[in-house]
Amino acid sequence: MRVPFFETFDVPDAMTSRGVREKTTVATQALLLMNNEFVRKQAELFAARLAKLEDKTPRATIEEAYWLTLSRKPTERELELSLELLKSEGQSIANFCHILFTLNEFIYVD
Amino acid sequence: MSIDANHRPCLPTRREMLSRAGGGFGSLALAGLLSDQGLLANAGTSALSPLAARPAHFAPKAKSVIFLFMYGGPSHIDLFDHKPALKKFAGKKVSESVDTKGARSSGGLFPSPYKFERHGESGHWVSDRYPNLARVIDKTAMLRGVYGHSISHAPALFELNTGQxxxxFPSLGSWVTYGLGSHNQDLPGFVVMYDYRGGPIGGxxxxxxxxxxxxxxxxPVRSKGTxxxxxxxxxxxxQDxxxxxxxxxxxxxxxxxxxxPAxxxxxxxxxxxxxxxxxxAAAPEALDLKSESEGTRKLYGIERGKPGQYFGTQCLMARRLVERGVRFVQLYSGGGHGDNNWDAHGSITGNHNKHCAATDQPMAGLLEDLEQRGLLDETLVVWGGEFGRTPQKQGGGGRDHHPFGFTMWMAGGGIKGGTSYGETDEVGYHAAIDRTSVHDVHATILHLMGMDHERLTYHFSGRDFRLTDVAGKVIDKVIA
Structure with missing residues (x-):
């Protein structure tokens, strides 16, 4: 059996040759990124890393998170959306880190 | 070269490079043209919503499939293929009269320990292990001359599931959802529910x-736990x-x-x-049986401590899924190893008594419930395992793997109940009359779903592939 995490992302069966890796886009992959405990744990570890920043303002945290995940600064609009998100009830830096892992821009490398 | 202050490496991205080079939009336009003209093999499927329902090749008889997979190899000779000659030849070597194709069993011919009777108007033979299924046996078309190509579990499973x-290779359920999409966009189009004791070999x-x-x-959906x-x-x-x-x-x-944009x-x-x-939100509701009445649960044999509680749960979940528009549901009876599935090497009675009891009421209940709800006409129910079992005895009272002739049955969507097709020889060894390959079974299932197995293709590795490869014929005799 293939590892379920990898299988969700189309790792080829090692029993046969495969000229090209399937690239699929299915809801079970989204579910995994949204709800899987491993993914959540990485988001929490990412949040813990951001917590070590000297500048503890939300702005600095957001900017560093963008640099680390997307290799760029957030745009003004993204910064606004992010600040608004972090201010909302029930949200946390870990949630914010978690959602960055699901972004198309994070998953697909240019 | 542009300098983008928001990017640390000040280089154009691959896509920027391509679009500047003029290739991006050109190839996009080409793909569009080819797709519009139906020249791409999978032009029928949209990249945006692969599960969107699509028209069939012709008017379908069935909308959904429930495939009841008896993992391990249920014995045709002890369930549906009555062979009184085995009594006459009991203990005799089969190799004197039959080409055994090098199969390993060397035991003597072994009559079924079960009593057989004809049931219903069809007069289908059913052994006494399936008293409830026998009540509704007229709904089924029996295929008693099916044969496969492997004597081992995994390849035989792959053959029944993929044709190879x-x-x-893509499985039957994948081909069906590739061809037709699904009617429910909140649930997967192809659901597999394996036995609570584990998945089948080959995974x-x-x-x-x-x-x-x-x-x-x-x-994959588990019948126990999440x-x-x-x-x-x-x-x-x-949630918020x-x-x-x-x-x-x-x-x-x-x-x-x-x-x-590309x-x-x-x-x-x-x-x-x-x-x-x-x-x-949709999946827990679809798979939650709490809203089902006590009567319905009993119909499926779901009672704590009763043999049908697990497979009954799977069957009832399957009904709820097809009711909600899921296209293809496959249920496994039997999982893990040894006598946890139908692999009755040591003792037919020790093994099959248990698995028959676990599936009898659930299968009968499923057929009756589907009919009561008006779903049987549009739901094709398929029963089978990766192979049958030898007419010869293995060990004290078991039977070995046997792909040369075995039984499957179908009921519901487009099937003419009470019919049968195919026969094995006198002792149940080889499929002898109207031999039915797995490709024939697949061609028939696709046909009932409104698809021509010769036209359902996917271009891969330089050629158009089919579920039925270059074979398969629709079994008209069992179609209503």
Missing amino acids: IRTG APNWGSGFLPGAFQGT PILNLSRPGKLD SQRQLLDYAAHLNRDHRERH EAALEARIESFELAYRMQ
Whole structure:
């Protein structure tokens, strides 16, 4: 059996040759990124890393998170959306880190 | 070269480079033209919503399939294929009269320990292990001359599921959802529910999409515990917060998408998160049996401590799924190893008594319930295992693997109940009359779903592939 995490992302069966890796886009992959405990744990570890920043303002945290995940600064609009998100009830830096892992821009490398 | 202050490496991205070189939009336009003219093999499927319902080749007789897979190899000779000659030849070597194809069993011929009787108007033979199924046996068409090509579990499973004894080929359920999509966009189109004791040998390739796009692979659902993996949010994340996070991501993804207009996969991925979010609500409801009446649960044999409680649960979940428009559901009876599945090497009675009791009431209940709800006409129910079992005895009272002739049955959507096709020889060794290959079974299932097995193709590795390869004939005799 293939590892379920990898299988969700189309790792080829090692029993046969495969000229090209399937690239699929299915809801079970989204579910995994949204709800899987491993993914959540990485988001929490990412949040813990951001917590070590000297500048503890939300702005600095957001900017560093963008640099680390997307290799760029957030745009003004993204910064606004992010600040608004972090201010909302029930949200946390870990949630914010978690959602960055699901972004198309994070998953697909240019 | 532009300098983008927001990017650390001040180089154009690959896509920027391509679009400047003029290749991006040219190839996009070409793909569009080819697709419009139906020249791409999978032009029928949209990259954006691969599960959207699509028209069949011709008017379908069935809308959904429930495939009851008896993993391990149920004995045709002890269930449906009555062979009184085995009494006459009891203890005799089969090799004197039959070409055994080098099969390993050397025991003497072994009459069934079970009593057989004809049932219903059809007069189908059923052994006394299936008293409830016998009540509704007129709904079934018996295929008593099916044969396969492997004497081992995994390749035989692959053959029944994909038409090939090797891995890497798309499963029947994948072909069906590739061809037709699904009627419910909040649930996967192809659901696989394996036995509570574990999955069948060979695992995921049995419901894999092979070279078809992964959106058509079976989604495993467990009949015990959480039915679909990752459906429940992690402890620290509530529903409202998750919705807000997804909205935030959707904003960013749409902006990103505008910067990359040629990439359809980006849109598909945005969609997949919406389906996943909807599945969190739809799937638990679809798989929650609490709303089913006591009477319905009893009909399926779901009673604590009763043999039918597990397979009954799977059958009832299957009905709920097809009721909600799911296209293809495959249920496994038997899992893990040894006598936890139908692999009765040591003792037919020790093994089959248990598995027959576990499936009899659930299968009969499923057929009756589907009929009562008006769903049987549009739901094709298929029963079978990866092979049958030898007419010879193995060990004290068991039987070995046997692919040379065995029984499957179908009921419901488009099937003419009470018919039969195919026969094995006098002792149940070889499929002898109207020999039925697995390709024939697959061709028939596709036909009932409104698809011509010769036209359902996918271009891969330089040629158009079919579920039925270059074979398969529709078994007209069992079609209503």
